[in-house]
Structure formats: C-alpha cells, structure tokens
C-alpha cells in the first residue's frame with residue numbers, strides 16, 4: 289500500500305509498505321479523509337514536539353475517517369462497506385487511569401502520528417474496532433475525520449462545565465477555538481466572545497456564530513470582556529491559543545467563582561499566573577487533555593446538524609500533494625487543510 293513518511297524535518301517520502309492484516313479485534317480501513325492538525329505541522333517543521341522526537345520515518349495524520357474493507361474474527365457490529373471515524377488514541381485498558389474511565393490520561397496510549405506510532409497518511413490502517421465509530425449515511429468521511437478536533441472541543445466544554453446561558457470567552461480562533469465555539473453553543477452557552485490576533489480568523493469566527501470578537505493585538509482583552517459582560521467577567525474562559533499573554537489575563541477577565549480551562553499548549557515552560565486571584569475569586573483553573581468518550585457524541589452532533597465542522601475547512605488536496613498541502617496549511621489565515629486518500 290501507498291504511504292507517506294516524514295523522514296526528516298520538511299521532507300515527505302512516498303513509499304510502499306505491506307498492507308496490514310487486521311488482528312482479531314481490529315478493522316482494516318481504507319482511509320478516505322485526513323485533516324492536517326497543528327501537531328502534524330509541528331512535526332513536519334521541527335521533527336519533534338517536546339520529548340516526542342521523530343527518530344524513524346513516521347506517518348503523520350491523526351484526524352481520519354474511511355471505509356471498512358475487512359474485519360478481524362472477533363469484531364462485532366462493523367462490516368465491510370461501513371464508513372467510520374477513527375479515534376486516534378488506543379489506551380492500554382488496564383492501568384489505574386483506564387480503570388477509572390479517564391483513558392485519555394493513560395500513560396501507555398498508542399496515539400496515531402505521535403512517535404513512534406504511525407498515523408493515517410496511508411491507503412490502509414488496521415485499527416482497534418472499539419475505536420472505530422460508524423458514520424451514518426448523512427455524515428461524510430470528510431466531516432467524520434474532524435470528529436477528532438471536535439472531540440478536543442467537546443472534552444474541553446465538559447471540563448469547563450459549560451451550562452445554559454453561560455458567557456464564554458474563547459481565546460484563539462484556530463480550528464480548536466472555532467470548534468470550541470460550536471461545542472459551547474451546542475451545550476447551551478448564551479454568549480460567546482472570541483479573541484484572536486488575525487483579523488481574517490475573527491471574521492470567520494463571527495460568520496461562525498460568535499456573539500462578538502476582539503482583536504487582542506489591537507484592543508485590551510480586559511476592556512472587551514468588561515463591555516461584553518457589563519463589568520461582571522465571563523463565566524468561563526476557554527484558552528485555545530497557547531499564547532502566554534492570554535493565560536496571564538485569564539484570571540482577570542473571568543468572573544468570581546468562574547472557570548479558566550486551558551487547552552492551548554505554550555512554547556513557554558513557565559507563565560506568570562496570579563495565584564492569589566485564583567484563591568480570592570475561587571476560580572476553577574483546569575487543564576483539558578485530548579478527549580475521552582466523545583466520539584459517539586461527536587457523530588451524533590454531526591448527524592443532527594447541531595455543529596458544523598465543514599466551515600473550518602479551507603482546502604482539500606490529494607495525498608499525492610502532501611508537501612504542498614502542509615505548506616499551504618502553514619499560511620497564517622488557513623484554519624484547516626483536508627487531505628484525500630485513495631481514488
């Protein structure tokens with residue numbers, strides 16, 4: 289089968305590998321669509337993310353969906369011809385965190401496109417059937433692939449305990465921030481203020497249903513939130529930019545008793561946070577890591593039209609032009625690039 293390997297930073301090589309056979313509990317999936325994530329781009333540019341270093345040729349891509357072409361002998365409920373979205377992390381199922389149901393925190397998870405685990409820029413992927421979710425006829429594999437970033441957004445929305453009528457500040461209008469805006473609305477948020485530093489992304493966020501937007505490069509976030517909430521502060525800040533100044537401001541702009549939820553990963557190891565403010569305002573200050581138990585809900589939200597993931601896609605290109613697709617995905621106004629695999 290045809291695959292694309294990252295062999296060194298900035299270099300993709302198109303190669304042939306043997307087509308895998310599904311293990312008894314696996315399905316073999318002919319990959320149809322794979323979204324390009326910021327982490328894929330980071331590995332492409334730098335060959336590493338923190339301690340995860342690409343030492344051997346690595347297949348990138350973890351936002352994927354395709355068609356089942358074969359099933360292992362122990363698989364029930366899926367059959368050839370079914371279209372599925374693939375949840376990219378398969379946890380060990382045995383550790384304390386897995387047993388507690390927090391399988392996204394499993395230290396031994398096999399996560400696609402994270403060294404040394406290969407991803408989905410390949411004609412076929414053999415994957416644990418428990419982590420393959422059937423797509424209804426009305427949900428395309430193009431949308432199904434985006435169950436992955438949507439899952440990041442759903443998990444964050446749950447971690448922030450967003451409820452009916454809440455006011456939410458979403459910082460960062462990249463794919464994650466855009467989908468967080470969708471997810472908090474689906475959860476009942478009453479108003480959503482979105483910040484970014486790129487004007488075109490804020491325009492997209494507004495078209496995408498943000499109640500208001502603020503360009504943090506030109507306006508004070510504190511003033512914008514004060515105006516948005518009549519001086520009260522937002523019920524929740526969901527941080528999806530990874531930009532240090534945003535985290536520094538978060539404790540100021542959230543209301544007393546509110547929540548600051550961090551999704552964004554910063555390039556800085558340390559960021560000054562006003563810890564006394566966390567105590568004094570009795571804030572919930574939380575992180576959100578990947579996702580758990582979100583795929584069924586992601587598929588259901590797509591089926592009901594309760595969220596729209598298509599709007600974040602800027603372009604679609606075949607895997608034969610993967611280098612061009614990655615270079616385009618790095619342009620500052622691009623939110624999401626989509627890659628097609630197969631015919």
Ligand SMILES: NC(=O)c1ccc[n+]([C@@H]2O[C@H](COP(=O)([O-])OP(=O)(O)OC[C@H]3O[C@@H](n4cnc5c(N)ncnc54)[C@H](O)[C@@H]3O)[C@@H](O)[C@H]2O)c1
Pocket residue numbers: 325326440459460461462463464465483484485486489504528529530531533534550551552553554576577578579
């Ligand atoms: N916790 C997780 O499980 C998880 C999963 C996926 C992504 N992430 C992280 O979440 C963040 C968002 O992911 P993404 O793919 O949307 O990234 P992205 O880089 O595409 O988007 C980040 C956005 O933040 C904007 N931004 C930069 N500085 C800003 C500022 N001062 N104020 C407001 N906005 C600012 C950028 O213009 C960009 O639009 C990244 O840090 C990523 O590493 C975390």
Ligand SMILES: C[C@@H](O)[C@H](N)C(=O)O
Pocket residue numbers: 325327402436437440578579
């Ligand atoms: C969750 C996923 O989208 C993220 N890029 C990660 O590798 O953790």
